[in-house]
Amino acid sequence: MIFIPEIFMSLGFLVILIISVFLKKNSHIIVGYLSLILIFLTQFFVLKDIFLFEEIFNSFFVIDSFGSFLKSIILISAGLVIYFYLIVKNEISLQRPEFLLITLIAIIGMMLMVSSNDLLSLFVSLELQSLALYILVSFSKDDFNSSEAGVKYFVIGSLSTCIFLFGSSLIYGIIGSTNFSEISQFISDQYNLPTLLIIGLIFILVSLSLKISAAPFHMWTPDVYQGAPSIVTAFLSTAPKIAVFAVLIRLLVYPFGEIIIDWGKIIIILSIASMIIGSLGALKQDDLKRLMAYSTINHIGFILMALVPGSEDGITAICIYLIFYLTMNLGVFLFILNMRRDQINVTKIKDLSGLYKTEPVIAGCLAIIFFSMAGIPPLAGFIGKLLVLNIVIDNNLFFLAIIAVVTSVIAAFYYIRLIKSMFFDSPTDELDLLTNPQSKLLMTLLSFFNLTVILYPQFFLNLCASITLSLFALK
Amino acid sequence: MLNLPILPILICIPLIGLIFILLSSENDDFSIQSKRSALWTSGSNFLLSLYLPYNFDKDIPHFQFVNSFGWFNSDNLKFSLGVDGISMPFIVLSTFLILLCIIFIYPQSKKNMRMYLASFILLESFLIGTFSSIDLFSFYIFFESILIPMYLIIGFWGGERRIYSAYKFFLYTLLGSVLMLIAIIFLYQEYGTTSIPRLFDFSLPFYIQIWLWLAFFASFAVKIPMWPFHTWLPDAHVEAPTEGSVILAGILLKLGGYGFIRFNLSILPDASIFFTPFIYFLSVIAIIYTSLIALVQDDMKKLIAYSSVAHMGFVTLGIFSSNMQGLHGAIIQMVSHGIISGALFFAIGSIYNRYKTKEINFFGGLGNRMSRFSVFFLIFTLGAIGFPGTSGFVGEYLTLMSVFSKSTTVAFLSATGVILAASYMLILYKRVFLGVTNPNIEKKSEKLNIYELVTYSILTIVIFIIGLKPNLLLDYTSSSLNRIIQLYPISIF
Numbered sequence: 001m002i003f004i005p006e007i008f009m010s011l012g013f014l015v016i017l018i019i020s021v022f023l024k025k026n027s028h029i030i031v032g033y034l035s036l037i038l039i040f041l042t043q044f045f046v047l048k049d050i051f052l053f054e055e056i057f058n059s060f061f062v063i064d065s066f067g068s069f070l071k072s073i074i075l076i077s078a079g080l081v082i083y084f085y086l087i088v089k090n091e092i093s094l095q096r097p098e099f100l101l102i103t104l105i106a107i108i109g110m111m112l113m114v115s116s117n118d119l120l121s122l123f124v125s126l127e128l129q130s131l132a133l134y135i136l137v138s139f140s141k142d143d144f145n146s147s148e149a150g151v152k153y154f155v156i157g158s159l160s161t162c163i164f165l166f167g168s169s170l171i172y173g174i175i176g177s178t179n180f181s182e183i184s185q186f187i188s189d190q191y192n193l194p195t196l197l198i199i200g201l202i203f204i205l206v207s208l209s210l211k212i213s214a215a216p217f218h219m220w221t222p223d224v225y226q227g228a229p230s231i232v233t234a235f236l237s238t239a240p241k242i243a244v245f246a247v248l249i250r251l252l253v254y255p256f257g258e259i260i261i262d263w264g265k266i267i268i269i270l271s272i273a274s275m276i277i278g279s280l281g282a283l284k285q286d287d288l289k290r291l292m293a294y295s296t297i298n299h300i301g302f303i304l305m306a307l308v309p310g311s312e313d314g315i316t317a318i319c320i321y322l323i324f325y326l327t328m329n330l331g332v333f334l335f336i337l338n339m340r341r342d343q344i345n346v347t348k349i350k351d352l353s354g355l356y357k358t359e360p361v362i363a364g365c366l367a368i369i370f371f372s373m374a375g376i377p378p379l380a381g382f383i384g385k386l387l388v389l390n391i392v393i394d395n396n397l398f399f400l401a402i403i404a405v406v407t408s409v410i411a412a413f414y415y416i417r418l419i420k421s422m423f424f425d426s427p428t429d430e431l432d433l434l435t436n437p438q439s440k441l442l443m444t445l446l447s448f449f450n451l452t453v454i455l456y457p458q459f460f461l462n463l464c465a466s467i468t469l470s471l472f473a474l475k
Numbered sequence: 476m477l478n479l480p481i482l483p484i485l486i487c488i489p490l491i492g493l494i495f496i497l498l499s500s501e502n503d504d505f506s507i508q509s510k511r512s513a514l515w516t517s518g519s520n521f522l523l524s525l526y527l528p529y530n531f532d533k534d535i536p537h538f539q540f541v542n543s544f545g546w547f548n549s550d551n552l553k554f555s556l557g558v559d560g561i562s563m564p565f566i567v568l569s570t571f572l573i574l575l576c577i578i579f580i581y582p583q584s585k586k587n588m589r590m591y592l593a594s595f596i597l598l599e600s601f602l603i604g605t606f607s608s609i610d611l612f613s614f615y616i617f618f619e620s621i622l623i624p625m626y627l628i629i630g631f632w633g634g635e636r637r638i639y640s641a642y643k644f645f646l647y648t649l650l651g652s653v654l655m656l657i658a659i660i661f662l663y664q665e666y667g668t669t670s671i672p673r674l675f676d677f678s679l680p681f682y683i684q685i686w687l688w689l690a691f692f693a694s695f696a697v698k699i700p701m702w703p704f705h706t707w708l709p710d711a712h713v714e715a716p717t718e719g720s721v722i723l724a725g726i727l728l729k730l731g732g733y734g735f736i737r738f739n740l741s742i743l744p745d746a747s748i749f750f751t752p753f754i755y756f757l758s759v760i761a762i763i764y765t766s767l768i769a770l771v772q773d774d775m776k777k778l779i780a781y782s783s784v785a786h787m788g789f790v791t792l793g794i795f796s797s798n799m800q801g802l803h804g805a806i807i808q809m810v811s812h813g814i815i816s817g818a819l820f821f822a823i824g825s826i827y828n829r830y831k832t833k834e835i836n837f838f839g840g841l842g843n844r845m846s847r848f849s850v851f852f853l854i855f856t857l858g859a860i861g862f863p864g865t866s867g868f869v870g871e872y873l874t875l876m877s878v879f880s881k882s883t884t885v886a887f888l889s890a891t892g893v894i895l896a897a898s899y900m901l902i903l904y905k906r907v908f909l910g911v912t913n914p915n916i917e918k919k920s921e922k923l924n925i926y927e928l929v930t931y932s933i934l935t936i937v938i939f940i941i942g943l944k945p946n947l948l949l950d951y952t953s954s955s956l957n958r959i960i961q962l963y964p965i966s967i968f
Contacts, residue, residue: 371623376649377616386612386660393660401660405653409646416626416645424630424638454616457547 003056003063005045005071006111012038013104020097031097032086035104039079046072053470055117059179062117064470069319070246071111077238077326078107080442084330085231087438088337091345093140094229102139103235106132110243114250119168119178119204122247126164126211129240130157136235137228149227156220160210167203170196183255198262204251205266211244214304215273218297222281225293230345233289234333237296238326245303245322253310253471260310267308272403274301279410288336288347291414292329295373298411299325305404306388309395312468317391319464321384324372324453328381331369331446335362338439340432352418354427362440363422365447370419372447374412378454387461480542481526482556482607485566488523489600492516496593506588510581513592517574517599524570524603527563528951536560536954538609538672546612552669557609560955561736564806564948565729568813569602572725575933576718579821581926583828585716591632594624595718602726606733611659611669618694618730619652625719625727633714640707640714647707651697658690674742675958681745688746691738699731701754701791702761705784712780713833717824720776724783725817729809732790736802736959740794744962747795754795755878755885761788762892769899775823775833778903779816782859785892786812792889793874797963801877802956803949808870810948811941815858815867818934822852825927826907830916835903840912848923849908851931856904858938860897866941 016034020027050068055061082100109129116122134157138150172178174197175186187193206217213221225233252263278298285291303321306314339346356363372379385408392401453460492512499509532539538557546554558566576595585591601624604617622645630641663669666677679687697704708728712720740747762785769781786808793805825848826841827833842849858865861872871893879886923931941948 376623377619382616382619386656389656390660390664393657394664398657401657402654405657406650409650409653412649413642413646416642419626420630420638420641423627424641458545461547 003061004049005042006108006115008045009038009042009104009108009111012042013101013108016104017101020101023097027097028095028100029086031100032082035082035100036079036086038104039075039082039107043072043075043079046075053473055181057121059181060118060121061112061115062180063115064473065467066250066315066471067115067246069464069467070114070242073323073326074107074110074114074239074242077242077330078103078110078235080330081231081235081238083438083442084234084334084337087436087442088231088334089340089343090231091140091143091229093142094231099136099139102132102135105129106136106235107239110239113243114246116247116250117180119171119180122251123161123164123168126247127161129243130161130211133157133236133240136232137224139232140229143227143229145227146229149224152220152227153224156210160207163203163210164207167200167205167207170200170203174200180251180255184257187256187258193259198259201256201259201263202266205263205270208244208248208251209270212241212248212300213293213297214270214300215277215297218274218277221297222285222290222293225296226287226290226347230289230333230337230347233292234330234337237292237329237333241296241300242322242326245318249307249315249318250471252307253315257310264308264310267304268397268400271301271304271308272400274298274304275404275407276301279407279414282411282414285414286349288332288339288349288352288418291349291418292332292336295411295414296329298407299373302385302388302404302408305397305400306391308397308400309391311391311395312465312472313394314391315468315471316461316464317384317387319467320387320460323460323464324380324384324450327446327449328369328373331365331443331450332373334439334443334446335366338436341429343432346431349418349421350428351431353421353425355422355431357427358430362443365443367419367422368447368450370415372450374415375408376412378451380450380453383453383457479526481523481540482558482603483542485520485524485570485603485607486556486600488520489516489596489603492520493593493596493600496589496596499589509589509592510577513577513596514574514581516596517570517577520599521567521570521574524567527558527566531558531560531563531951533560533950534954536958541609552612552663553610554613555610555670556604556607556613557672558607560952561806562606562733563951564810565606565726565733566603568729568810569599569606569726571937572721572813572817573599573602575817575821575930576721578926579721579824579930580718582924585632587631591628591716594628595722598624598628598722605730609671611662611671611674614671615652615656615659618734619649621727621730622648625723628719628722629711629715632716632719635714636710637714640710643707644711647697647704651694651704654690655694658687662687671737671742677742679743679745681749684743684746685749688739688743688750691734691743692750695731695734695739696757697731698734699728699787699791700784701787702757702764702784705761705765708784709777709780712783712820713774713776717820717827720780720820720824721817724779724820725813728783728787729813732787732794732805732809735791735794736805740797741959741962744797747797748963751795751797754791755882758788758791758795759885759888761785761791762889763895766892766895766899770895770902772899773835775826775835775903775907776820778835778899779819779823779859782896782899783812783816785896786816786859788892789871789874789889792878792885793870796874796877796881797960798877798880799953799956799960800873800880802960803945803952804870804873804875804877806952806956807866807941807945807948808874811858811866811870811938814934814937814941815855815865818851818855818931818938819859821927821930821934822848822855825923829921835906837915838907838913839910839916840908841916842908843912844916845923847928848931851935852908853904854935854938856900858942859900861893864939864942866938866945868942869945 112125140146210217282294306317372381375385495512541557543555608614765784772778793801861867
């Protein structure tokens with residue numbers, strides 16, 4: 001009985017589905033709390049077996065501590081997003097139990113992705129989460145923007161799927177298997193690898209870059225982030241990114257670890273392009289959600305740098321950065337969800353102006369999170385950037401390090417612009433006051449986390465280092 | 476002798492005070508409760524910081540009062556604090572100037588006073604941390620953290636163009652220091668340690684030193700600021716509130732000079748020798764060019780800001796002369812500039828509080844209205860000129876003497892800066908305080924209040940003490956500087 005978390009999650013999902021049919025009033029609230037309980041219990045099952053290692057279903061899936069750890073992070077972020085859904089006021093069109101049920105499907109898809117050990121299982125789980133996300137993005141069906149974003153996301157996502165399938169078919173054609181361990185075996189046995197294999201890998205990389213919105217495959221991100229309902233954007237920018245990163249790491253480090261020379265350069269190009277586009281693209285944005293999309297691209301570029309050497313330290317740095325990125329992003333989106341004027345959601349940057357006057361505590365917390373995103377010490381974002389730069393410089397990639405720091409200075413400009421409008425500008429129209437205490441408490445906790453990580457960085461380093469060991473155990 | 480962990484205490488007291496300030500009940504423009512907390516915090520921190528010179532062993536060149544804490548999961552990356560003769564004066568200077576700032580703020584009212592005080596107290600903690608870090612990473616973290624409170628101080632309480640200036644300040648300094656971060660990580664990767672005392676023992680290859688030197692230079696040249704990188708300073712100074720300017724000129728600029736001595740000079744001696752002509756070139760340009768600019772300024776704060784760049788030119792000259800006189804001169808010049816420019820900014824703040832303008836043309840004959848104030852201002856002016864007897868003289872004299880032993884031309888050119896300083900400062904004094912009373916200032920003539928009087932008296936006394944007995948300060952620094960000078964051959968040219 002090794003595949004417990006996923007099985008438990010799926011069964012729980014079916015039970016909640018049946019329960020939801022019989023609920024009349026406030027069904028989405030009850031389903032929301034049930035999903036939270038389900039996620040909590042699944043989290044327990046994940047953590048219980050965190051040090052287990054086993055290949056299951058004919059090595060279709062693999063259970064290892066790297067996967068389990070990332071699964072638990074995905075569950076935490078998804079649980080937080082569902083909690084956000086419960087505590088903030090949502091649009092009428094989102095107040096349906098289906099919203100949460102589809103979110104649960106997406107989570108199951110992500111968990112399967114993280115433990116996939118075969119191109120086929122990877123494809124199926126990737127599609128499971130993607131299809132769920134397409135629906136979520138276009139969920140508020142009366143909203144033109146949401147539908148537009150859904151169509152865009154669907155078209156780009158399908159393209160990505162096609163590219164992935166094409167790449168895997170090339171790899172299957174050459175190796176005769178889709179299993180990661182057999183791919184790994186083939187690559188280490190062969191001296192001269194056929195070029196087609198590299199081309200297949202490039203196709204898969206392109207497809208996954210589309211999923212994590214690494215430039216130059218980022219085009220859909222700003223539109224989808226802006227168009228989707230804010231709660232979906234919050235979900236979209238955290239859990240799926242972590243899941244796809246897990247896939248990317250597992251794929252590149254394990255089966256294709258031997259040909260690091262070939263994919264290392266591709267990752268370098270992706271990361272440079274993402275950092276530049278992510279920092280320059282955000283400069284002229286006036287919508288907070290759109291700006292967060294570019295900010296995500298910039299962070300993704302930064303994280304990708306640590307993947308270039310494909311070393312244990314690099315993966316550790318990625319895991320730590322992802323945790324910090326999660327706390328920062330969720331903090332910002334929790335605020336965006338609460339941004340409303342006259343009961344209508346607003347997301348423009350100029351709506352932030354003068355926030356300090358009305359909500360000093362929230363403005364302070366948000367400022368900490370933005371400074372942290374900009375990578376100003378002593379906040380969490382700085383530690384993430386420090387660890388990644390450490391990896392980059394350790395591998396003598398100085399030009400990459402210089403591009404990274406220069407783009408992060410440019411990126412700092414738009415974060416401090418946000419802080420400027422919160423603190424220095426006089427309010428034009430005041431936002432509605434934040435009424436729910438849970439949001440305030442959560443914001444405070446997230447910013448407090450960002451503020452105090454500097455005191456115990458070794459905890460995260462030790463944790464993530466012990467987790468990544470399992471990834472390299474197979475080699 | 477009590478064996479106090481004095482440096483962690485000095486860093487933590489402001490943080491504890493910060494909690495009290497933030498919890499103080501009133502948050503109006505004149506919140507007496509938070510002012511009291513701030514005064515207690517900074518006062519006790521100043522008194523505690525006097526523990527350092529009192530118990531400091533002048534003969535030990537190494538770091539004293541060392542405290543190390545485990546940090547990242549590596550034995551070589553620790554959070555270490557310690558002081559030697561070079562950093563000790565700056566810690567006392569920081570606590571001293573912050574205390575004076577709080578005293579100066581005391582009778583005033585400002586929007587959101589509680590946050591204003593909180594920013595200063597937070598700044599104090601970061602400043603002490605920066606000067607007392609003996610590990611590159613903790614140094615960098617404190618060094619960069621200063622941006623956050625300073626950005627808020629300029630942007631929130633500044634003048635009309637405060638937002639532009641705050642951006643400029645933030646981005647310039649950030650761009651400079653991220654390059655230093657790369658250098659620090661490189662040092663860590665190559666030598667496995669970031670502990671400054673241990674880095675003294677390595678001798679790095681020349682070609683590596685060159686790159687590291689440039690990376691550190693990028694950070695400190697922006698901070699100090701040297702000539703082509705100085706453009707953020709006048710903007711930041713003009714727009715910052717009075718106390719913000721005092722801290723900016725008084726302490727933040729010194730971070731650059733301190734960094735030059737601590738890193739470029741101590742860890743990278745070969746590259747420092749290589750780049751000395753380059754530094755001389757930039758410094759001479761800074762001294763002459765910015766002095767000429769200062770001559771034509773209409774805004775008092777801008778004039779002092781440009782004069783700061785010129786004075787810092789003397790500091791860089793002294794530092795890279797890399798002999799005892801030069802380094803002594805540089806340190807005295809930094810401390811004295813911290814006090815004198817601080818005093819001048821306080822004085823301009825007093826004028827601004829009364830007349831709401833810093834335009835020189837607005838004034839004339841202010842001496843007739845505020846006679847006591849004009850005496851204080853004269854003393855500060857003479858200090859800025861480098862009049863014998865004031866602290867400014869000692870720094871410039873020692874620096875010029877050391878430069879003269881290296882290069883007569885450079886000494887000649889930089890000495891013209893002293894004359895130019897006399898002209899712009901005296902012209903400023905003449906236009907504001909002497910002559911016929913300008914009708915603009917006929918009406919208002921508030922006397923100096925007791926807080927201002929205390930601030931100015933203390934500053935005046937300190938200016939004369941350092942001016943007349945510089946050895947009080949120099950005795951502390953000699954042995955630490957000796958260790959650096961041993962790295963350098965007698966003659967460079």
